Amino acid sequence: MTEAPCRPTLLLVDDEENILSALRRVLRGEPYDLLTATSGSAALDMLAGQQVDLVVSDARMPGLDGPSLLAEVQRRWPGTVRILLTGAADLDTSIRAINQGQIYRYLGKPWNDDELRFTLRQALAHQHAEREHRRLESLTLEQNQRLHELNASLEQRVVDRTAELQQTADMLDLAYDELRRSYVTATEVFSSLLAQRLPGDTQGNAQVIALVRAFAAEHQLPETDRRDLAMAAALYNLGKLTWDDQLLNRPSDLMHREERERYVRYPALGESLLMALEPLHDAGRLIRHHQERWNGTGFPDQLRGEDIPFGARLLKLAVDFVELQFGLVLQREVPRQEALQFLTRYAGRLYDPELCRLFTDFCTRSAPDLLDATAGILAVDTRRLEPGMVLARNLQADSGMLLLNAGKQLSRALIDKLIAFEASEGARYTLHIRQPEAEAAPAKEQTS
Template sequence: MSAIAAVGSDTPAATILCVDDEPNILAALRRLFRKESFRVLCAESAAAGVAVLEQERVDIVISDMQMPEMNGTEFLECVRRRWPDTLRLLLTGHADVESTISAINRGEIYRYITKPWNESALLLVIRDALERQRLEREKLRLEVLTRQQNDALRDLNATLEQRVRDRTAELSAAQNSLQASHERLKSNFLTLIKVLSSLIEMRGGAVAGHGRRIADLARRIALRMGLTPREAQDVFVAGLLHEIGKTGFPDSLLGMPESMLRGDNLGRYRKYPLLGEQLLMPLEELREVAAIVRAHRERFDGSGFPDGVAGFDIPLAARILAVAHDFEALQQGLLVQQQMDARRATDLVVESRGKRYDPGVVGAFYDIRTGRSISEEVAEIAMGITQLKPGMVLSRDLLSAEGALLLSTDHVLSERMLKQLAEFEHRAGTELQLFIRSGAAHAPYSDS
């Protein structure tokens, strides 16, 4: 006969099966474990214990050694074979060494306990057994988890390289598509600017290609002077659009050479760079171009328009466009009534270096036009105090009105010296003229 009993109302921490053919032993074990939160199941024979194990999940089996039909050794061997995860303890009241050794070998028991037992020692054994079982189960769980993760990692590694190649190909295709779209937008934008330039020429009655020739020459000068491709492109676009501010002019004003303008017509004409800047400013991509258009009619000596800016305060790109514009305008009769051939227009631009034009820009222009350097032909440049910059080198002695030596040839001008010269000029009430070596007239093609 067998009996099953549960001790404790709360959820048990572990389940213990006690198997013994003596009811008093089972009762003693129930009393012992009543103080613990264990779930206790009892069976009065090995067969009854097997029946319990077939229906219940048991953590520990405590079995008597001497039982009828199936002894403890045979029962624990059956438990080991069918429920290897269940810990097995042997309870024996006989000092039978051979039987105990057989139980240990066949049933692979965790511990054996002799009757009568020490309750504290038995509870300690149970707790140790449960802790060992918990650690063993956790170890098995981690081993299974590790195997699963290793399998997943192997699968990932097997496909990762191909995934990377596929993703890289997708990104590359997307980048190429974006780049192609960007290039198309840039191309369409530049085409639109060229169309607009042609419309400006049609409105003004200029010779076809007038703006394109100015733009091409300005870009060549810019590149020769070391500007970046982006800066040279801005100069090119400014060349195409530099006369957009004239679109509102009447026909009579558009067809008149600049040298013949007077009164209101001249005042209105001199505003066209400002109008051009205002028309281009709303476009973010043309902000730099708008600034070039505004300043392209300024003169190096400060006598230009619309702002009267002088020297290196004029943006370099605008100084470049000024040379390209006037070279073309001289040939078309847009500056003076007489049309000039390219050679005469070139000579006139060179003659105006240091006055109307930046000498450095004229040098680059002359190199492009003739294939020769202008530096050997131009030994020095005459400048007033306001045109001087630190670092310039005198090509002649500087004398006062009374003939006194102020500065000698080859003197390198400093910021302090320029202030002293300006003060001297103010006190003397006269304008000084200094001759500067052309090769040291300013920092090489910079806008500093």
């Protein structure tokens, strides 16, 4: 008999009762058991007395503040997910929470209700995947130990047991791959939140992600490199979170000296914000070096030539190509063809000359806008969706929030949820669906 899944227990910590009341209202109807505490010490007492799956803590509280509380939670109950609520753009507080408390994420106050609910669901799903991974790993270790204890004369039993272990190892591989994919999806969700700091006509993260993914697929880069590139493309401007809106919208060639000094620090700051997340270390290295130049005049480390990681060289080409067109490099928006000419002109100085040639050739052969390519893709509204259809592109809400990622297979329940979400938002969404005929066509040509 299958046991019913336990309801996750959430602990909400804030020294202001009205904030706790607001959080309870937002989470009313969600499948969680809610606990509240008005101080860090009270929260620790609750954690010592019962199991808590996730803690949401305010950053600034008298006595034990949010980062210190979450650091203690990480030390004593490392399996409990930790989220920080901060009411101000306090970089030092956020970095301390990330480094000491190893938090899952931090959110600003006032928060967006849908974003908060979505973040909690993502955090608990991530926690479940990690717990399942540890369970499977423990199971494998146990079965290996039992295998060593078997009598050497029972050869057939050893063969049978080895087959079972292989199956378990395959399950572990699948669980680990799923965990890595969840990190990629999480970075894209966070990327869509970062983009909301920019005006709608300068939000280029999605185009940068699409460019590096398409280029990596065409040139058959290893799967691990593709994942790292996708995460780096999603978070390359993470270090700009501390900028004010005026600096965010200023083209880099118009920045004054003090602004330029802040600008050259953003790649290294982006890497430092990811240091507590081990699966993002390689992506963080690409983010750090994506503003290095082929001739050694870039930043932050003045790397030269092939000392610059390949993924960082590719990311720089994609970022410059997109940001030139959005007017974030020069004081005007540069047309697509002129942007390609700019890249070619500076090959050998700013860019790896051979990689620049491959990249510009790829962009020239692509549709005018990579995200508008329609070959093998159908644009379908929610009322025409059918179970089994597969998304060809990410689906984002009008607010910029990622709803579904590319490759997701639709079910009837998911379609109904999309229609209900449309009704609640007063919006209409068009989904880009992969045509089955597009996948079957090569096979037909071979048999003809």
